[in-house]
Amino acid sequence: MTETRFADLPAELQEHYLNMQDDLYDGAKDEVVEATRQALEWGQGPGAILAHGLVAGMDIVGKDFGAGILFVPEVLRAANAMKAAMEILRPLLTETGVPKIGTAVIGTVKGDIHDIGKNLVAMMWEGAGFEVRNLGINVDADKFLAALRETNADILGMSALLTTTMPYMATVIERLTEEGLRDRITVLVGGAPLNPAFAEDIGADHYCKDAAEAVDTARKVMQLRGGARG
Amino acid sequence: MDKLLDFLTRNQNFVLADGAMGTMLHAAGLTSGGAPEEWNVERPDVIKGIHQAYVDAGSQIITANTFGGNRFRLMLHNNESRVRELNLAAARIAREVADTAPREVLVAGDVGPSGEILFPLGTRQPEEVRDAFAEQAAALAEGGVDFFLIETMSALEEVTAAVEGIKSASDLPIAATMTFDTHFRTMMGVKPAQAVNALYDLGIVVMGANCGNGPDEIERIVTDLAAAKPANVYLIAQSNAGLPKWKDKQVYYDGSPEVMADYALKMRALGVNVLGACCGSTPEHIRAMREALGL
Numbered sequence: 001m002t003e004t005r006f007a008d009l010p011a012e013l014q015e016h017y018l019n020m021q022d023d024l025y026d027g028a029k030d031e032v033v034e035a036t037r038q039a040l041e042w043g044q045g046p047g048a049i050l051a052h053g054l055v056a057g058m059d060i061v062g063k064d065f066g067a068g069i070l071f072v073p074e075v076l077r078a079a080n081a082m083k084a085a086m087e088i089l090r091p092l093l094t095e096t097g098v099p100k101i102g103t104a105v106i107g108t109v110k111g112d113i114h115d116i117g118k119n120l121v122a123m124m125w126e127g128a129g130f131e132v133r134n135l136g137i138n139v140d141a142d143k144f145l146a147a148l149r150e151t152n153a154d155i156l157g158m159s160a161l162l163t164t165t166m167p168y169m170a171t172v173i174e175r176l177t178e179e180g181l182r183d184r185i186t187v188l189v190g191g192a193p194l195n196p197a198f199a200e201d202i203g204a205d206h207y208c209k210d211a212a213e214a215v216d217t218a219r220k221v222m223q224l225r226g227g228a229r230g
Numbered sequence: 231m232d233k234l235l236d237f238l239t240r241n242q243n244f245v246l247a248d249g250a251m252g253t254m255l256h257a258a259g260l261t262s263g264g265a266p267e268e269w270n271v272e273r274p275d276v277i278k279g280i281h282q283a284y285v286d287a288g289s290q291i292i293t294a295n296t297f298g299g300n301r302f303r304l305m306l307h308n309n310e311s312r313v314r315e316l317n318l319a320a321a322r323i324a325r326e327v328a329d330t331a332p333r334e335v336l337v338a339g340d341v342g343p344s345g346e347i348l349f350p351l352g353t354r355q356p357e358e359v360r361d362a363f364a365e366q367a368a369a370l371a372e373g374g375v376d377f378f379l380i381e382t383m384s385a386l387e388e389v390t391a392a393v394e395g396i397k398s399a400s401d402l403p404i405a406a407t408m409t410f411d412t413h414f415r416t417m418m419g420v421k422p423a424q425a426v427n428a429l430y431d432l433g434i435v436v437m438g439a440n441c442g443n444g445p446d447e448i449e450r451i452v453t454d455l456a457a458a459k460p461a462n463v464y465l466i467a468q469s470n471a472g473l474p475k476w477k478d479k480q481v482y483y484d485g486s487p488e489v490m491a492d493y494a495l496k497m498r499a500l501g502v503n504v505l506g507a508c509c510g511s512t513p514e515h516i517r518a519m520r521e522a523l524g525l
Contacts, residue, residue: 071412071419072384073351110263111306113345138306140263163474163509164252167262167481192411193474193509201476 006052013044017052024057025064027077029084036085046092054082054089055127055215062124062212072116075211079120082127100131102222105147106157107135109168114161117190120211121157128215130155141168141175148176148185154225155218158204160191170202177203186221188214234377234403234436237290237336238464238503246525247291247338247468247506248284249516253481255280255295257512265307267299270319277320281327287513288520290335291504292328293379294320296370297342300362313362314369321373328376338379338405339370341392348387356391363395371400380406381468382441382508384416386428393432405436405504407466410451411443422451423458430460438466441508444485445469445493449500456501464503469493471510483510487518494519 006014016039023031032053039049061078064070106122108115115137122134133147148156156176160166169189176182189204199207206221208214238245255266258276269277281292299317301310309316321339328335344362346354367378378396383389389406396404408416408425415421420428422439429437437459439451448469455465472485485493490507497505505523507515 068413068415071415072417073419076347076351111265112263113303113306116347162252163250163470163481164256164260164266165263166474167256167476167479170476170479171262192417195473198474198476198481 004048006056009052013039013042017056020053021057021060024054024078024081025061027074027081029077029081032081033084033088036088040088040092046089046096047098049085050089050093050127054085055124058082058124058127059212059215062210062215066210066212075120076116079123082123086123086126098129101129102154102218102225103131103133103151104155104157104218105133105135105144105151105153106159107139107144108137108159109165109172110138110140111168112160112162112165113137114159114191117211118157118159121159121190121208121214124211124215125157125218128219130218141172144172145175145179145181148181153185155186155188155221157188157190157214159189161193163193166191166193166198167202169204173203188217190214232377232403234336234405235464237334238436241290243464243503244498245290245504246288246516246520246523247466247504248281248289248293249471249507249511249513250509251280251293251295251297253483253510254512256480265304265309266295266297267304267316267320268307268309270295270316270323274319274323277323278327281324283513284516285327285331285335287517288525289506289516290333291338291506292324292335293338293340294324294370294373294375296320296340296366297381299340300342300344300366302344302346302359302362303342313365317366317369318373321370321375325374336376337374338377339367339373339375341366341370341378341380341396342382343384343388346388348385348391356387359388359391360395360398363392364399367396367399371402375402377403377405380404383408384420385418386420386425389429390432393434403436404434405466406434407438407440407468409441410439410447411441414447414451414454422454426455426458426463430463435462436464436466436504438468438502438504440466440468441470443470444472445489445496448493449496452497452500452502465501466504466506467497467502468506468508470508471512471515474510481510485510485515487515490515491518491522494522498523
C-alpha cells in the first residue's frame with residue numbers, strides 16, 4: 001500500500017499534518033492525540049497519519065537532536081506524544097494490514113540500564129513499518145539470540161552507554177557468528193560512547209549516531225535486502 | 231572548614247586525583263556486562279592493587295569502586311540487597327590503601343547515576359532515587375570515605391536527589407561532576423554555566439566535569455565552568471583518556487600518557503583544583519600527568 005505523497009494532499013490536510021508535526025515537536029501529547037483523531041474522522045488512513053504526522057514530525061525531532069538543537073528531555077516528550085498517538089493507530093494499522101517492511105530486535109546490552117535512545121529507535125522503527133521486538137535493558141546474548149530466532153529478524157539493534165558495557169556488543173556479535181546467524185542479520189549499534197570506527201572494529205554493520213539515522217539506515221538495509229531477493 | 235576544603239587549602243589548591251576503575255577492571259579480567267562492584271568482595275586484591283597503583287603513580291585522592299553501587303544499578307546483577315555490603319567493602323579497601331600511603335591521601339566515595347529518569351519526564355519518583363543514594367552514602371560513610379564524589383551526572387534533578395539523599399545520611403563533604411558529552415552540554419541539555427549555578431545553589435563548592443569526549447572537549451567545558459563559577463568554587467576535571475577504540479577484543483582509549491600530560495598542564499592553567507582522569511586512563515597516565523605538573 002502506497003500512501004498519498006504529502007505534496008499531493010489537499011492544502012488543508014497538509015496544514016493539519018504540519019500543525020501535528022509542530023505539536024509533536026513541542027511534546028504536546030494531548031494536541032497530537034486530538035490531531036490523530038481528527039485526521040481519522042476526516043477519513044485519513046492510519047498509515048497516512050503515521051507517515052505524514054508522526055514519522056515526519058519525529059524525523060525533524062531526530063535531526064534537531066542530532067544537530068544539538070534539542071536534547072533528551074525534549075525528545076522524550078515528543079516520543080511520549082508519539083506513543084500516545086500510536087496507541088490509537090496501532091490496532092487500526094493491524095486491521096488494515098499495512099505490510100511490514102521488516103522485522104527488528106532491539107535491546108540495551110547486559111549490565112547497562114540506559115534505554116532512552118533505544119526506546120526512541122524502537123518507536124521510530126515501528127513508525128517506519130518495522131515489526132519491532134524491544135527486549136528492554138540488561139539483555140544478554142542468549143536473550144538476543146532467542147528473540148532473533150523467534151522473530152526471524154532482519155535487523156538487530158544494540159545500545160550501550162557505558163564504557164564497561166560497550167564491549168558486550170562484540171560478545172553478542174561473536175555469538176551470532178558462532179551460531180550461524182551472522183550472515184542473515186544486519187547489526188546496527190548506537191550509544192553515546194560509540195563511534196563509527198568502534199562499530200566497525202567490533203564487527204557491527206552500521207553505527208547510527210541517533211534515532212533518525214537508525215531509521216534511515218534500517219530502511220536502506222531493507223531496500224538492499226529486497227533488491228537482493230528480487 | 232570541611233575535610234575536603236582543608237585538604238585543598240593545605241595543598242595550595244591543587245591536588246591530583248586518580249584515573250579509571252572500570253576500564254582497569256576489564257583489563258584485569260572483568261567480563262563485559264559483569265558487575266564491577268562484586269569485585270569489592272570477590273576480588274578485593276584486584277581492587278586494592280588498582281588503588282595502590284594510583285597512589286604509587288601520585289594520586290592524592292582515590293575513588294572507591296562504587297560507581298554503580300546504588301540499588302537501581304545493582305539490580306541489574308540481582309545485587310540490590312547488597313548495597314551496604316558492596317559499598318562498605320569498597321570504602322574499606324580504599325581506606326586501607328589511603329591509610330598506608332606515604333603521604334596524605336583522601337578517599338572519595340563514588341556515587342554514580344541511578345540510570346533512572348525522574349518524574350515527570352520519566353516515571354521514577356525523586357524520593358525513591360533520594361532513598362537509594364542515602365542508602366549508598368550511609369554504607370560509604372560507615373566504610374570510612376572522606377567525602378562523596380557524585381559523578382557523571384546528566385540531569386540536575388538527579389544531582390539534587392543525590393545531594394539530598396547523601397545529606398540525609400552523612401555530614402561528610404560532597405563534590406560533584408557532570409558529563410557534558412552532547413554538543414558541550416549534558417545529555418539532558420544542561421550547559422556548564424547552568425550546572426555551576428545549580429550545584430552552587432545545592433551547597434556544592436567543589437564541582438566540575440568528567441568523562442565525555444576526551445581532553446579537547448573538556449578544555450572548552452572547563453573554560454566555560456571557570457568563567458561561570460563564583461570565586462569560592464573549586465573546579466574538578468576528569469577527562470577520558472581520548473576516545474574508545476577496539477583492539478584485540480578489548481576497548482582501549484586512544485589518549486596516550488603524553489596526551490594526558492598535556493591535558494594536565496592545560497587544566498591547571500585554566501584554574502582546575504582537583505585533576506583526575508576517567509575512562510581509559512591508567513596509573514601510567516596519572517604518572518605522566520604528575521611528572522608534567524612537577525608535583
